[in-house]
Amino acid sequence: PATADIEIPSITLLNDNSLTSTDQLILFDDNVNSGSQTLNVIAEWMGTQLPDEAKLNESHVSTLLKKGQETFKNLPIHFVYGIGPEFSKQFLPPILVKYIGLHADKLSLTLLETLFDDHKVFSGRNSKLKGERVELREFLEQVGTSLLVSGGAKLEDAKKRALGDNGAEALVVFPYNVPAMTITAIWCPGEFEGRKWFPLCERRRHRRPDGTI
Numbered sequence: 098p099a100t101a102d103i104e105i106p107s108i109t110l111l112n113d114n115s116l117t118s119t120d121q122l123i124l125f126d127d128n129v130n131s132g133s134q135t136l137n138v139i140a141e142w143m144g145t146q147l148p149d150e151a152k153l154n155e156s157h158v159s160t161l162l163k164k165g166q167e168t169f170k171n172l173p174i175h176f177v178y179g180i181g182p183e184f185s186k187q188f189l190p191p192i193l194v195k196y197i198g199l200h201a202d203k204l205s206l207t208l209l210e211t212l213f214d215d216h217k218v219f220s221g222r223n224s225k226l227k228g229e230r231v232e233l234r235e236f237l238e239q240v241g242t243s244l245l246v247s248g249g250a251k252l253e254d255a256k257k258r259a260l261g262d263n264g265a266e267a268l269v270v271f272p273y274n275v276p277a278m279t280i281t282a283i284w285c286p287g288e289f290e291g292r293k294w295f296p297l298c299e300r301r302r303h304r305r306p307d308g309t310i
Contacts, residue, residue, distance in 0.1 A: 111142070111158075113165040121173040127271060129181035129208075130278040131263045132189035139197055142169060147196055173203045180210040182265055182278070217266040218280070234260070240289050241281030247288040275300040 109115050111122070129135060137153045140146075144160045161169060176189065190204045215223045219234040226233075241259030246252055258281060260266045265278035275284040275298050284300035286293070 111169075113162050116161070116165045116168045116172075119172065121175065122169070123175045123177060125177050127179045128269065128276045128278065129176070129178040129185045129189065129206075130261075130265055130267075130276065132185060132192055135176065135189060136192055136196060139193065139199075142166070143197055145197055151192070151196055170197075170199060171203070174199070174205075176204070176206045178206070178208050180212065180269060181208045182212045182263075182267075183208075183214060212265065212267055212269075212278075218268060219260065219266050221266075237280055237282050240294065241285070243289045244281060244285040244287030244294055248285070270298050 108125075111124075124135075126135070133151065133153055134155075136151060137147065137155060138157050141156065141158050142161050143166050178185070185208065186206050189206055190199075190201055193199045193204060194201050213221070215221045216225070218224055218226050219230055224230065238256075238259045242252070242255045245255035245258055250258070257264065258277070261280050262277040266280060267276065267278040268283075269276055269279050270283075277284075277300065279300075282294070282296065284296050284298055286296055286299055288294060
C-alpha cells in the first residue's frame with residue numbers, strides 16, 4: 098500500500114522545546130506495573146513533591162519550566178507499554194489525576210501484551226504451572242524476602258515484593274534488563290540462609306539515597 102500520505106510522528110525526548118510543537122503526547126515504556134515509576138517521572142517533570150508513600154527517591158528527568166508544565170498538563174497523553182498487568186489501565190490514570198492534577202479525560206493507556214490475573218504463575222486459576230505450586234510459591238517467597246532484606250529493604254516491604262513488585266508473579270525478562278514485577282528470586286542477588294544467591298538474570302537497579310534497593 099502507498100505510504101506517501103502517512104505522517105509518522107517524530108520520536109524525541111520530552112522537554113520544553115518539544116512541547117511547543119505538539120498537540121498530543123505518546124509516551125513509550127517497556128513495562129508498567131503499579132505505575133509508581135511513571136508517576137515519579139511525571140512528578141519530576143512537573144516539579145511536584147509526592148508524599149512519602151508514593152515517592153521512589155529516584156531521578157530520571159529534568160523539571161520543565163512553568164509554561165511547559167502547563168502545556169503538558171493540558172495535552173492529551175497516550176501511554177503505551179510493551180507489557181503490564183491488566184489492572185494497570187484502571188490504576189495508573191487515577192493516581193496521575195490524584196497526585197499530579199492531570200485530566201482524566203485526556204489520559205489513555207495501551208498494553209501491547211497484557212498479564213492477566215488468571216494466568217499468574219502461582220495464584221492464577223489458569224496458571225500453566227502444574228504440580229506443587231504451593232510449595233514452590235512458599236519457597237520463592239522466603240527467598241525473595243531474604244534477598245530484599247539483605248539488600249536493605251524493610252521486612253514488611255520485602256514480603257510484599259517477594260514475588261515481584263505488587264505481587265505480580267511475572268516471568269518477564271528483556272534482553273537488556275529485568276522488570277521488578279518479575280519474581281524476585283530470578284533477578285535479585287543477596288543472601289539466603291547464610292549463602293550468596295546468584296540470580297538467573299540479575300537486574301540493574303537504582304539504589305535509593307537511603308541505601309535500599
